[in-house]
Amino acid sequence: MESMEDRLKKIVRSVFNLGPSGSLDGLVYKDHPRWDSLGHIQLILSLEKEFRVKFSSEDVVSVRTLEDIASLLRKKGGQAS
Amino acid sequence: MGDRMNFIGNLGPLIDGKTGEVHEGGALKSRIRRRAAELAVEGILGGDRVALAYGNSPELLIDLLALWERHACAIPLDPGLPASEVERVLQHAEARMLLSPGRTQRLRDSSRREAGEALILYTSGTTALPKGIVHTFEGLASKFRALTENIEAASWKTVLCLLPMHFGHGLICNCLWPWLASRGLVLFPSNDLEVFSRLGEAVDRYRADFFSTVPSIWRWVLHTGAAAPRMKTLKRVHCASAPLDEPLWEQANAWTAGAPVVNVYGTTETAGWIAGTAPGERPEDGSVGGGWGCEFQVREAREGVGEVWARTDALMKGYLGRPEMTAAVLRAGWYRTGDLGRLDDRGRLHLRGRLDDVINKAGLKIYPDDVEEVLKQCAGVADVCVFGEPHPLFGEEVAAAVVLKGDALSRVQSWCDGKLAGFKIPRKWYPLKEIPRNERGKVSRRRVLELCRG
Numbered sequence: 001m002e003s004m005e006d007r008l009k010k011i012v013r014s015v016f017n018l019g020p021s022g023s024l025d026g027l028v029y030k031d032h033p034r035w036d037s038l039g040h041i042q043l044i045l046s047l048e049k050e051f052r053v054k055f056s057s058e059d060v061v062s063v064r065t066l067e068d069i070a071s072l073l074r075k076k077g078g079q080a081s
Numbered sequence: 082m083g084d085r086m087n088f089i090g091n092l093g094p095l096i097d098g099k100t101g102e103v104h105e106g107g108a109l110k111s112r113i114r115r116r117a118a119e120l121a122v123e124g125i126l127g128g129d130r131v132a133l134a135y136g137n138s139p140e141l142l143i144d145l146l147a148l149w150e151r152h153a154c155a156i157p158l159d160p161g162l163p164a165s166e167v168e169r170v171l172q173h174a175e176a177r178m179l180l181s182p183g184r185t186q187r188l189r190d191s192s193r194r195e196a197g198e199a200l201i202l203y204t205s206g207t208t209a210l211p212k213g214i215v216h217t218f219e220g221l222a223s224k225f226r227a228l229t230e231n232i233e234a235a236s237w238k239t240v241l242c243l244l245p246m247h248f249g250h251g252l253i254c255n256c257l258w259p260w261l262a263s264r265g266l267v268l269f270p271s272n273d274l275e276v277f278s279r280l281g282e283a284v285d286r287y288r289a290d291f292f293s294t295v296p297s298i299w300r301w302v303l304h305t306g307a308a309a310p311r312m313k314t315l316k317r318v319h320c321a322s323a324p325l326d327e328p329l330w331e332q333a334n335a336w337t338a339g340a341p342v343v344n345v346y347g348t349t350e351t352a353g354w355i356a357g358t359a360p361g362e363r364p365e366d367g368s369v370g371g372g373w374g375c376e377f378q379v380r381e382a383r384e385g386v387g388e389v390w391a392r393t394d395a396l397m398k399g400y401l402g403r404p405e406m407t408a409a410v411l412r413a414g415w416y417r418t419g420d421l422g423r424l425d426d427r428g429r430l431h432l433r434g435r436l437d438d439v440i441n442k443a444g445l446k447i448y449p450d451d452v453e454e455v456l457k458q459c460a461g462v463a464d465v466c467v468f469g470e471p472h473p474l475f476g477e478e479v480a481a482a483v484v485l486k487g488d489a490l491s492r493v494q495s496w497c498d499g500k501l502a503g504f505k506i507p508r509k510w511y512p513l514k515e516i517p518r519n520e521r522g523k524v525s526r527r528r529v530l531e532l533c534r535g
Contacts, residue, residue, distance in 0.1 A: 015508075017491065017494040017495075017508065017510065018491070019489065019490075019491025019492075019494070019495075020491075022491060033498050033499070033503055034498070034503065034506070036161075036503045036504075037272045037273065037274050038272075038442070038443060038475065038503070038504055039503070039508075040274060041274070041301060041474055041475075042508065045473070045474065055305065056305060056306060057277075057278035057279070057302075057305035057306055057307040057308070058278065060274060060278055060305050061274055061275040061278050
């Protein structure tokens, strides 16, 4: 079964059009041309759909890296982990 | 609210929304005059064009008004534009100078000078023929008067700006109009999700009377459950730049708890708002109310629906350096908007869509031709069709159907970085064997959309 981290990476690659082998190193919100505020909204919507979770307004602004998102998804539990 | 000679006579305070730092109106007036004197030393003359590449900040407004003190013309630019697009706009406008935070860049010793030009707003600079909308001092003064006459704002003290200030909606209507008439103006970074997530807190903190929005702000605020204000300071909220549907309008009205959300219509060519619903009016899809200093006609109507033409004293002078494009939309004082609509028996306007294929992503307008032209320069692209695809939050998303020439799609996607502003880069891609065309070789974007979405 695919791990949560792998599913997360797959979504990030898809949302930001990074290709299946595109590097995700150092990907930080607002520091990458495709991870701007509109990209962030699209990422949150895609994560909510994939992991069947709901992010609050505070969650949305607390995540800036893939590690932050993974940590939040673990906390949310359920289908997210 | 101010004429050409005295825009700075009645300035309100400017407040940094993130830090709370306040710049009082009197001090701002002095700073603007000092800045105008510096620009005079730099040789800026009446009619010179100067570009301003700031984000939402007091410095943008200070430099803009300093230029107006010199009777020079300001060109506010999106600071997020790729360098190639900025360069194209500066060339096209024959700008003498580019001002950005802490930097003055002289571009040419002299330039074409046109008296009376106050503002040039670029809605597209991607292609070889950028689209710069020219507004005059007289037109803007007329706009400010029309808004004052049509919007009950006498009791407002403080206004928030959440929108980008390099666009007409954010700059002219949300910022300049109230601020030049002594209202406090709280500036937030544009399209900042942190601000949207704490919008209710911001309203309470600054005891805001008013702010303007686009529909996608409301979709996001409501989707994330951002808390509503606890205090009852809000008197009115506007929503413009994209269609506001009835359910969203109802929900936004519930969030503002008594402050009416007014659906507003405007275009960059009309210097922003030209119509709006009455406060408290029942939400209805497409309803944008009666004209604000603007007359409307619906021409070539079928069953009452046709193209909306508008006549207002605040109309643009034209598209800079594009007389044919200007002549195509300005006829005997009337402006053909490209919007479809009908007028009811009370002369109120109801919009029904667009005649062209402009993509409206979260209130930002994207011309598919511009994106296609850039993509066609990519060696890996044999053919392309760019179109708007429905999106639950943005209204529309930029999508591209591409015929690849051997290259991997991901390389084509990477190729866009730095050549297109982020919001113009297609986020949905559909590799096709060929782009369907009609017998005359024309592409129907609607047909391509249907094909791609199956």
